[in-house]
Amino acid sequence: MRLRSAAAPFASLALVGALAVGVTPPAAAQPAVLAIWTPDLTTGEPAGVRLDGGSVRLDGAGAYLAPVEEGSAPRGAAVPTGLLTLRPQQLPGATDRVVTTVVGDVPAGSDAVVDVRGRRAATGGWTEWIPAEPGTGGMVAELPEPTSEVQGRLVITGPPGSGPTVRGITLAAQPATGRLAQAGAEQAAVHYRVFATREGLVGGTTANGHVITERDHFVALPSRRGLSPRDTSDYSVKVCAPNGRCAFAPVWDVGPWNTRDDYWNPPSVRQEWRDLPQGLPQSQAAYKNGYNDGKDQFDRTVLNPAGIDLADGLFWDALELDDNAWVTVDYLWTGNERLSAVVGDLPVLAAPDPAAPPVGIAANGAAVPVQCVLGQGADRWLRIGAGQYLAGAAVPDIGAPPGCATAVTGTPDTTGRTAG
CATH class of the missing domain: 2.60.120 (Jelly Rolls)
Structure with a gap:
């Protein structure tokens, strides 16, 4: 308004x-x-x-x-x-x-x-x-x-x-x-391969008022349409790197490059740059194809094709990146799967076993899709993707997911789409 x-x-x-x-x-x-x-x-x-x-x-x-x-x-x-x-x-x-x-x-x-x-x-x-x-x-x-x-x-x-x-x-x-009665139809979260950069800016303040700490765990997307209020998991993503590691984290900042580029939405909904295909960030089109004369919405020359920024802890610790990289991102709120908030920064393990190797991190305040539950009490495990498990205590409010028929282990799901 x-x-x-x-x-x-x-x-x-x-x-x-x-x-x-x-x-x-x-x-x-x-x-x-x-x-x-x-x-x-x-x-x-x-x-x-x-x-x-x-x-x-x-x-x-x-x-x-x-x-x-x-x-x-x-x-x-x-x-x-x-x-x-x-x-x-x-x-x-x-x-x-x-x-x-x-x-x-x-x-x-x-x-x-x-x-x-x-x-x-x-x-x-x-x-x-x-x-x-x-x-x-x-x-x-x-x-x-x-x-x-x-x-x-x-x-x-x-x-x-x-x-x-x-x-x-x-x-x-x-x-x-x-x-819009059809809006409740079953649908998976959209996912796209985009270029990720490290945000840094320790000590600064994000768009939602969060003060950035060292080794912080959150992401920035170039539109406030998916910006979570401070300390909430209302909008979260799953980010998977080429090395097989994945991270779940909340969206707490706006950027990189643009502030009105909800590129994950279809052109009929997208706030700006509606002549671009769904899933293509404006910065990527500008950098690679000279779109908008190679400039962002601020008339700055786009120096990389970034469609997501990662806080330092997510970049270095969760995904173990040492340089900017192409990643696959699930925009989790766009699907119809129930999401539950994680309490604490916790490792995502390859199997429902505390001795299993870590394959990523679920950040404090992130929302994750609990697909099913294995075990009970202190031995309860939550499957949040193929080859991706959290200890049950990490997610206090999980609703009533079904029990897992069997543990799905092996290669973690790094496609960006949450496995069924």
């Missing part, structure tokens, strides 16, 4: 208030409304923003760089960007369309948007964050599937010291149309 000027008439918010207390407008005046709410900004999770007298402003110390959404800054210009992740809202029914309204002040060269996501019925996880865009009835986030729980995230960009001041947000969920 784009920020409206505080000086503009705010009739839409007045109408929202009337609906909330049961006043029904003429049928032609407003689409049906399932629920309306105004999140408490003071209870949001800040990353690169600060709360000042009940208003949200940029905090340059924790902001990351990204272009202004509306393009009011010169092409290639990058400005500080901050996030405020709001509390989820349970709805009385299903929605796939959320209209958002923001009130505040926005100077030239800055902007404010609202991303929205929904809880997925099939997996219990979340859809990707969908930026609200102009649509019927205002600024609208069209969710990829019906949901009865939604969450908003305020995104503000602007020059240091003169960015937006946001004083309030209203979200209005409309009843689901049923147009």
Whole structure:
């Protein structure tokens, strides 16, 4: 959702208030409304923003760089960007369309948007964050599937010291149309071979507010659509190196090169660079094929084809890489397999045996697919891929997966697709 000027008439918010207390407008005046709410900004999770007298402003110390959404800054210009992740809202029914309204002040060269996501019925996880865009009835986030729980995230960009001041947000969920009923069909997580680079930047702050430590375990992808809130496993990947080692890790940063390149999505959904095929990062097309004159969205000459950044511990310890490399990545949230969070940085073993050789790492905060369970109690093991096992205590909440018929050992699954 784009920020409206505080000086503009705010009739839409007045109408929202009337609906909330049961006043029904003429049928032609407003689409049906399932629920309306105004999140408490003071209870949001800040990353690169600060709360000042009940208003949200940029905090340059924790902001990351990204272009202004509306393009009011010169092409290639990058400005500080901050996030405020709001509390989820349970709805009385299903929605796939959320209209958002923001009130505040926005100077030239800055902007404010609202991303929205929904809880997925099939997996219990979340859809990707969908930026609200102009649509019927205002600024609208069209969710990829019906949901009865939604969450908003305020995104503000602007020059240091003169960015937006946001004083309030209203979200209005409309009843689901049923147009995406097929969204619950069984599907595997998408996986692609991309070039990985080491992020480094120890002591810096990621886009979600995490302070980077030595030998850290997380990844960065070039779109905030798959950015997990701080210390969560909402969006995780499985990364497999050519040496056969794999790592499971959460997405906690935005990059490399671009910030609006969700290349794992089909062109009809992709936020930018929609003329590229699914699975091809813009940076790779620029570096190898001269796409966009060989430049990224900031007009920088692309010096490598990286589609993922790896934190140092993931790069050196989990995957045992000594240089940038082509890897295979599973974007785990894109599938319909239930994922469970890992507690602690733990080795992934080649067999359900503490003496088995390690074949990678499941990072603290990562979400992994528990395919089946072997043993009980202290001898319980979880299979998370072919030739990939975790000790049962690593994943406290696993739901009710089936028992494994037999242990599958041998060559670990390094294809990027989780084995059945």
